[in-house]
Amino acid sequence: MNTSSPGPARTNRKAPRCERHDAFLHPEEQAELAARFPAGHQAQMAFLLAAYTRNASVVAALLGTRARTVRCHCRGWSLPPGPRLRRALRRRVLDLVCPRCLSDRAVEEARQAKRDARRAARRIPREQDRPHR
Numbered sequence: 001m002n003t004s005s006p007g008p009a010r011t012n013r014k015a016p017r018c019e020r021h022d023a024f025l026h027p028e029e030q031a032e033l034a035a036r037f038p039a040g041h042q043a044q045m046a047f048l049l050a051a052y053t054r055n056a057s058v059v060a061a062l063l064g065t066r067a068r069t070v071r072c073h074c075r076g077w078s079l080p081p082g083p084r085l086r087r088a089l090r091r092r093v094l095d096l097v098c099p100r101c102l103s104d105r106a107v108e109e110a111r112q113a114k115r116d117a118r119r120a121a122r123r124i125p126r127e128q129d130r131p132h133r
């Protein structure tokens, strides 16, 4: 049985790059990204699904496709994804493996939490303004 890959190993050439942060990433961050980035669309789809608590509908919405498509790709039943889905998949995986994307997201989530807290705090005095009795 011939199990050799069709070409020479070219792990470096295909190393994923985050277009938002590529210029800012330190070599060790770039290595971390490359090490965490799953190889192949099936592995990437499975990675996303696991990251979103195995909720295929959420993953499908993120990728602009259908939950059924997500499940088929995870099981390797589907043909390779088209360029649009492949790009979306790559981008969503990068969001979860690029160290800078992850920290950006943590900052944004903290900001959102603060906004929510402020909004909730504003709502309370208004209710207390109402005359009692």
Ligand SMILES: [Zn+2]
Pocket (backbone or CB within 6 Å): 018, 019, 020, 021, 022, 094, 098, 099, 100, 101, 102
């Ligand atoms: Zn990034």
